[in-house]
Amino acid sequence: MQDKYAIQMIGITKAFPGIIANDNIMLNVKENEIHALLGENGAGKSTLMSILFGAYSPDAGEIRIHGNAVRIKDPNVATSLGIGMVHQHFKLVHNYTVTQNIVLGREPRRGKGLFAPLKLDDARQKAKDLSDRYGLFIDPDAKIEDITVGQQQRVEILKTLYSDSDIIILDEPTAVLTPQEIDELMQIIRRLKQEGKTIILITHKLKEIKAVADRCSVLRRGKLIDTVDVAGVSENQLASLMVGRPVSFEIEKADKKSGAVMLSIKGLNVKDSTGVLRVKDLDLEVRSGEIMGVAGVDGNGQSNMLDAICGLCKVQSGTIELDGCDITSMPIKERIQKGLGFIPEDRQRYGLVNEFTIAENVILKDYDKSRYSKPLGVLNMDAAKAQADELIKQFDVRSAQGSATKAGSLSGGNQQKVIVAREISLSPKVLVVAQPTRGLDVGAIEYIRHRIVAERDKGRAVLLVSFELDEIMNLCDRIATISKGSIVSVDDAKSVTAHEIGLRMAGSKEASDEEK
Amino acid sequence: MKRNDLNRTSFIDWFLGNDGAISFAVVILGFIFGTIIVLLVGKNPINMYKSLLYSMIGRARSNGGWNFRYIGETLNYSIPFVLCGFAMAFAYRVGLFNVGGEGQYIMGMTAAQTVALLLPPFPGQWVVCLLAAIMAGAIWGGIVGLLKARFKVSEVVATIMLNYIALYLSRLICLQHPGATTYNTAALPATSKLAKFLIPSSNLNIGFFFMLAAVFIYWFVMEKTKAGFAFRATGYNQDAARCSGIPVVRSISVSMAVAGAFAGLAGALVLLGGAYPKGRIIVSMDNYGFNGMAVALVGNCRAIGTLLAGLLFGVMKQSQSLMQDMDIPKEITYIIQGLIVVFIALRAGLQLVREYRAKRIVASKVASV
Numbered sequence: 001m002q003d004k005y006a007i008q009m010i011g012i013t014k015a016f017p018g019i020i021a022n023d024n025i026m027l028n029v030k031e032n033e034i035h036a037l038l039g040e041n042g043a044g045k046s047t048l049m050s051i052l053f054g055a056y057s058p059d060a061g062e063i064r065i066h067g068n069a070v071r072i073k074d075p076n077v078a079t080s081l082g083i084g085m086v087h088q089h090f091k092l093v094h095n096y097t098v099t100q101n102i103v104l105g106r107e108p109r110r111g112k113g114l115f116a117p118l119k120l121d122d123a124r125q126k127a128k129d130l131s132d133r134y135g136l137f138i139d140p141d142a143k144i145e146d147i148t149v150g151q152q153q154r155v156e157i158l159k160t161l162y163s164d165s166d167i168i169i170l171d172e173p174t175a176v177l178t179p180q181e182i183d184e185l186m187q188i189i190r191r192l193k194q195e196g197k198t199i200i201l202i203t204h205k206l207k208e209i210k211a212v213a214d215r216c217s218v219l220r221r222g223k224l225i226d227t228v229d230v231a232g233v234s235e236n237q238l239a240s241l242m243v244g245r246p247v248s249f250e251i252e253k254a255d256k257k258s259g260a261v262m263l264s265i266k267g268l269n270v271k272d273s274t275g276v277l278r279v280k281d282l283d284l285e286v287r288s289g290e291i292m293g294v295a296g297v298d299g300n301g302q303s304n305m306l307d308a309i310c311g312l313c314k315v316q317s318g319t320i321e322l323d324g325c326d327i328t329s330m331p332i333k334e335r336i337q338k339g340l341g342f343i344p345e346d347r348q349r350y351g352l353v354n355e356f357t358i359a360e361n362v363i364l365k366d367y368d369k370s371r372y373s374k375p376l377g378v379l380n381m382d383a384a385k386a387q388a389d390e391l392i393k394q395f396d397v398r399s400a401q402g403s404a405t406k407a408g409s410l411s412g413g414n415q416q417k418v419i420v421a422r423e424i425s426l427s428p429k430v431l432v433v434a435q436p437t438r439g440l441d442v443g444a445i446e447y448i449r450h451r452i453v454a455e456r457d458k459g460r461a462v463l464l465v466s467f468e469l470d471e472i473m474n475l476c477d478r479i480a481t482i483s484k485g486s487i488v489s490v491d492d493a494k495s496v497t498a499h500e501i502g503l504r505m506a507g508s509k510e511a512s513d514e515e516k
Numbered sequence: 517m518k519r520n521d522l523n524r525t526s527f528i529d530w531f532l533g534n535d536g537a538i539s540f541a542v543v544i545l546g547f548i549f550g551t552i553i554v555l556l557v558g559k560n561p562i563n564m565y566k567s568l569l570y571s572m573i574g575r576a577r578s579n580g581g582w583n584f585r586y587i588g589e590t591l592n593y594s595i596p597f598v599l600c601g602f603a604m605a606f607a608y609r610v611g612l613f614n615v616g617g618e619g620q621y622i623m624g625m626t627a628a629q630t631v632a633l634l635l636p637p638f639p640g641q642w643v644v645c646l647l648a649a650i651m652a653g654a655i656w657g658g659i660v661g662l663l664k665a666r667f668k669v670s671e672v673v674a675t676i677m678l679n680y681i682a683l684y685l686s687r688l689i690c691l692q693h694p695g696a697t698t699y700n701t702a703a704l705p706a707t708s709k710l711a712k713f714l715i716p717s718s719n720l721n722i723g724f725f726f727m728l729a730a731v732f733i734y735w736f737v738m739e740k741t742k743a744g745f746a747f748r749a750t751g752y753n754q755d756a757a758r759c760s761g762i763p764v765v766r767s768i769s770v771s772m773a774v775a776g777a778f779a780g781l782a783g784a785l786v787l788l789g790g791a792y793p794k795g796r797i798i799v800s801m802d803n804y805g806f807n808g809m810a811v812a813l814v815g816n817c818r819a820i821g822t823l824l825a826g827l828l829f830g831v832m833k834q835s836q837s838l839m840q841d842m843d844i845p846k847e848i849t850y851i852i853q854g855l856i857v858v859f860i861a862l863r864a865g866l867q868l869v870r871e872y873r874a875k876r877i878v879a880s881k882v883a884s885v
Contacts, residue, residue, distance in 0.1 A: 310759065312758070312759065331761075331763075332758065332759065332760075332761045333761035333762075333763065334761075335761075336760075336761045337761075342759065344759060349753070349755050349756065350755050350756055350759040351756060351759070352753070352756055353749050353752045353753045353756050353757070354752070354753065355752040355753075356748075356749065356752065360745070360749075364749060364756070364757075364760040364762075365760045365761055367742055367745050367746070368742050368746075372742070373742065376741070377741045377742050377743060378740050378741055378742070379740065379741060379742045379744075379745050
């Protein structure tokens with residue numbers, strides 16, 4: 001008996017400037033299976049799926065859907081072939097209802113012509129039926145701005161179902177979800193399979209693959225490494241396939257010897273640029289020699305808190321003290337001199353000057369110090385190059401032309417290494433780290449995490465903000481959970497589970513009270 | 517054969533990655549199109565090139581002898597082009613678009629004229645005139661810098677408006693000067709005029725050395741000093757500069773003031789170094805400030821590039837009178853200048869070509885593996 005294939009991608013090749021994103025890839029997805037596509041960032045997963053969905057055309061190769069060779073020249077063709085895609089960043093209109101969003105672009109009308117009135121009743125009923133059938137629990141009349149991120153994702157799934165897709169691609173669906181929402185999503189994916197759909201799950205999270213997928217194709221540097229039955233492999237085996245060598249995700253670290261409070265935030269209130277209060281009465285303390293993690297779903301005030309600490313935005317009220325010194329309204333320069341190090345989330349925007357060389361970027365924060373000075377206010381570039389060469393060696397930065405390489409031409413991991421090297425070389429008392437490993441490959445992730453732990457062991461206070469709960473659980477000594485702009489709990493990392501943190505991230509105060 | 521192929525590829529890549537080479541090519545392209553236009557109107561383009569050449573080497577048209585006055589005038593004309601080029605370039609390197617070179621130039625000229633006419637003549641008066649002009653230009657530019665840094669007022673809009681304010685303010689002030697008529701004032705005192713040198717038959721004056729000094733100062737400050745480092749960091753990535761503790765607000769204000777100072781100096785040098793003995797009451801703009809923007813863009817906002825581009829514009833201006841003698845409409849120089857600016861704007865397109873080529877090279881490697 002031969003398996004039927006829903007999708008066959010044969011010899012797909014796609015090149016971009018400077019990179020071969022897909023190199024002769026053979027992908028076979030059976031009908032009615034959950035097929036995971038595993039790979040690091042930049043391995044070519046998204047490119048491959050964009051080709052399948054018609055966003056890119058391949059340089060070479062053939063695509064067959066249910067055995068028929070097809071040419072998918074744009075997403076409309078993909079939709080008509082029954083392929084639906086749930087993007088990582090949702091494409092919903094926020095002040096429209098669920099039903100309005102679902103029909104967007106193919107609105108049913110009474111009569112013909114541009115000004116014919118909409119006819120939404122049938123669509124609304126169909127959305128409701130689909131929602132019930134697949135257990136999505138979506139109110140077709142709710143406005144998108146009123147529902148949670150998890151529900152918004154289900155609206156996206158509903159959209160694909162509404163257009164009668166039988167192949168559904170989910171692109172990194174769990175990146176924005178709490179652990180509980182992830183569990184619900186896994187249920188929904190199983191339900192979709194029961195109802196006869198074929199699912200492709202793009203992810204770099206091994207747990208999820210083990211939880212739901214039947215088979216898994218592993219991509220590495222644009223090549224298909226292997227397709228395996230998930231039941232027969234362990235998470236570690238999958239990880240080694242993905243990275244190409246054995247990896248350990250556990251970080252060994254000595255017991256903490258924390259000391260005095262180095263960073264103290266009291267009653268902090270911060271508004272964003274539109275005047276909405278994003279941080280509300282936030283209290284937080286970080287001691288020397290510890291890593292304090294801030295866990296939370298994206299958009300709960302983390303970035304506003306970081307901006308306030310680093311001086312990028314004004315504080316409404318409250319105080320921020322660094323080693324006993326009030327820095328609440330201090331200029332950024334003085335904060336840095338007081339010993340505040342910052343590894344920003346958006347490294348291209350806040351961390352580096354892309355057009356500058358590594359040497360110039362390394363001295364960005366202390367270029368005016370005497371060691372980089374010559375008479376007449378001249379910058380001593382030789383000293384800068386020497387410092388850059390030293391850091392390149394110490395931090396294993398891979399670059400084409402050493403210290404003269406432009407930062408913009410480095411890979412993401414090496415850019416991050418340059419930033420980490422600069423911040424650590426300034427010997428800060430408090431190191432504020434935001435999403436340090438986002439978008440990096442596993443090798444760089446391991447390295448950066450070890451460096452952060454090493455800073456803690458040197459007795460520095462580290463504040464780590466991350467949306468990856470695994471990273472927080474792994475690295476931190478204490479974990480503060482942020483929800484709707486406030487810290488709802490602070491726990492010792494050893495005495496709390498990811499599940500408990502997840503409940504608090506969702507803002508359920510009861511849950512945390514109940515446990516106490 | 518294979519090797520040749522490789523060489524050609526690397527030459528194109530070198531060219532696409534080299535701003536100086538692109539500027540050079542853009543100028544050539546401008547002249548090619550200019551030549552075509554001259555042909556289309558039925559004139560002899562050889563005469564156009566003759567005029568340009570004679571302006572550069574000082575060859576007399578009529579008797580086949582030499583006339584070094586042309587060289588002097590060419591160099592003299594290039595002074596305000598180069599300085600106004602720096603007014604654009606200095607701001608541009610800090611991430612600002614200074615359209616206000618013209619207004620800063622006018623304010624500089626007005627200040628110099630006021631000092632020249634209202635103070636009693638004294639030896640070395642021209643030095644005070646130049647300082648006043650630099651101050652006036654710096655203030656006129658600095659206002660915009662402050663507005664931009666403190667209140668996020670668009671520097672483009674503010675400088676455009678201040679150009680008009682400068683024009684009419686200059687008229688208001690100069691109409692009060694002694695001996696003011698509708699278009700000129702009493703003669704400027706000799707102590708305020710700049711001394712000529714080298715080629716006495718021309719207007720070439722010591723202002724030329726101020727221009728050369730400006731080239732050096734621009735290069736030194738921008739490329740060598742710590743302040744220049746902060747300026748460039750701000751220009752490339754304001755957010756990263758701010759996050760690194762670089763005083764972005766100060767950089768913006770200071771850079772606009774410095775930019776204005778260059779243009780203000782240009783205004784004084786044109787007034788005090790010119791052949792016209794009286795003070796001016798301008799009725800329209802001299803356009804040096806606007807041409808300076810083109811000069812800076814052709815020169816990539818680098819010191820030497822801007823100098824060379826300014827000299828080119830100086831040659832074109834001087835050659836206008838020769839062209840008219842040789843039956844070439846002088847407007848062709850404006851057309852060529854315009855074409856050069858248009859082609860400079862194609863740089864973004866060349867960037868696309870570069871990316872496309874990079875992609876093709878990768879693709880060919882894939883195919884050959």
